[in-house]
Amino acid sequence: MEFKELDPILHSQLRLAVMSLLISVKEAEFTFLKEKTNATAGNLSVQINKLKDAGYIDIIKQFNNNYPQTICKINSTGIAAFENYVKALQSYMTL
Amino acid sequence: MEEKILSEQESLQLITKMITQAKNNYYESGLGSLLWGFTNLICFVLVYLEETISWFRLPFNPFYLMLITFVLQIYFDRREKKYKQVTTFKQETCQYVWLTFGVSVLILTMAGGVADIGYIVLPLLLLLFGVPTMITGLINKFPPFIIGGIFCWIFCIIALFYKSDFTYLLVAAGAGLAWIIPGFILRARFYKNIAKSKNGV
Numbered sequence: 001m002e003f004k005e006l007d008p009i010l011h012s013q014l015r016l017a018v019m020s021l022l023i024s025v026k027e028a029e030f031t032f033l034k035e036k037t038n039a040t041a042g043n044l045s046v047q048i049n050k051l052k053d054a055g056y057i058d059i060i061k062q063f064n065n066n067y068p069q070t071i072c073k074i075n076s077t078g079i080a081a082f083e084n085y086v087k088a089l090q091s092y093m094t095l
Numbered sequence: 096m097e098e099k100i101l102s103e104q105e106s107l108q109l110i111t112k113m114i115t116q117a118k119n120n121y122y123e124s125g126l127g128s129l130l131w132g133f134t135n136l137i138c139f140v141l142v143y144l145e146e147t148i149s150w151f152r153l154p155f156n157p158f159y160l161m162l163i164t165f166v167l168q169i170y171f172d173r174r175e176k177k178y179k180q181v182t183t184f185k186q187e188t189c190q191y192v193w194l195t196f197g198v199s200v201l202i203l204t205m206a207g208g209v210a211d212i213g214y215i216v217l218p219l220l221l222l223l224f225g226v227p228t229m230i231t232g233l234i235n236k237f238p239p240f241i242i243g244g245i246f247c248w249i250f251c252i253i254a255l256f257y258k259s260d261f262t263y264l265l266v267a268a269g270a271g272l273a274w275i276i277p278g279f280i281l282r283a284r285f286y287k288n289i290a291k292s293k294n295g296v
Contacts, residue, residue: 006103013101013109020113025183028117032180036116065177086110092103 004088007081009054014039014047019082022057022074030070048072056081117183123235125281126171132274134164139267146260189231196227217262221251221269228273239280243273 010016017037022028034044051057056078060071074082101109141157200223207216225247232240250265257265 011100011106013105016101016106016109017113020110021117024114024117025181026187028181035180036113089103089106093107 004084004091006088006092007085009050009056010081010085012047014043015051016085018044018047018051018072019056019074019078022072023079023082027060027071027073030072033072051078054081117181123281124175124285125278126175127168128274128278128281130164130168130171132270132278134160135270136267136275139263139270143260143263143267146263185234189227189234192227192230196223199223214258217266218251218254220266221247221254224266224269224273225251228277232277237277237281239277240273243277246272 010019014037017039018033021033021036030041030044030048033039033048034041037044039047048057048059052059056074058073058075060073062069062071138157138160141153144151145153145157200220203216203219203223207213225244228240228247229244232238232242232244247269250269254262254265
């Protein structure tokens with residue numbers, strides 16, 4: 001049986017949590033991700049940028065009533081990567 | 096949550112946990128439901144009174160109140176957007192359903208005037224009231240909307256047999272049951288959630 005390699009970008013607790021949240025919604029604010037993952041703003045920001053650099057998510061920075069707002073959205077590359085990651089996990093679990 | 100490498104089992108558990116958390120994030124203040132519910136109730140009761148009481152005449156068409164409600168809805172939507180941290184696919188679907196409902200009601204009322212089919216407009220309006228209400232209730236698993244939608248369809252059937260001014264009251268009652276009662280329930284739940292998050296529960 002052939003083992004699929006687990007995507008190292010996704011195989012980390014916080015990044016996987018962020019991707020799992022984003023795959024379930026259309027888009028989410030940074031504050032929502034922070035609240036749901038219980039991560040610190042600094043750490044979350046670093047991990048989100050790693051996901052962005054990998055091309056898995058899109059980040060929109062804007063102002064809402066003079067307050068800065070960061071909106072994150074998973075893109076098609078991210079969805080495909082997430083699906084592949086889950087398939088790879090399943091191949092390990094069926095051992 | 097830290098930067099930690101997970102086992103396969105832990106990864107699957109984390110995915111399940113996060114997806115469940117995101118799914119359970121239902122933000123609905125109930126304001127739109129109350130706003131349109133009361134506007135429809137007031138409009139149709141006023142029209143009924145105009146039609147049945149000879150001395151009762153308003154200096155304006157009661158349905159113009161809908162325009163004020165439309166402006167208020169835009170204002171409240173913009174205000175609530177500030178507090179919305181997330182947009183779910185369910186919310187997006189419901190928004191499209193209500194948008195198509197609004198356009199359908201507009202076309203139906205215009206058709207009622209142009210094609211002179213006024214007698215059938217009110218039952219059809221009740222039929223339309225039931226569709227988005229039922230869909231919203233089913234998608235969000237919110238029984239008050241489901242019950243409200245069913246009542247709209249029951250009133251629609253009754254309205255088909257009563258070609259009289261009584262039909263206006265049926266539409267008003269439909270709006271009350273489909274939107275006002277669920278609106279109050281959503282509002283209560285909304286304030287409860289705010290209190291919970293303030294207390295850190």
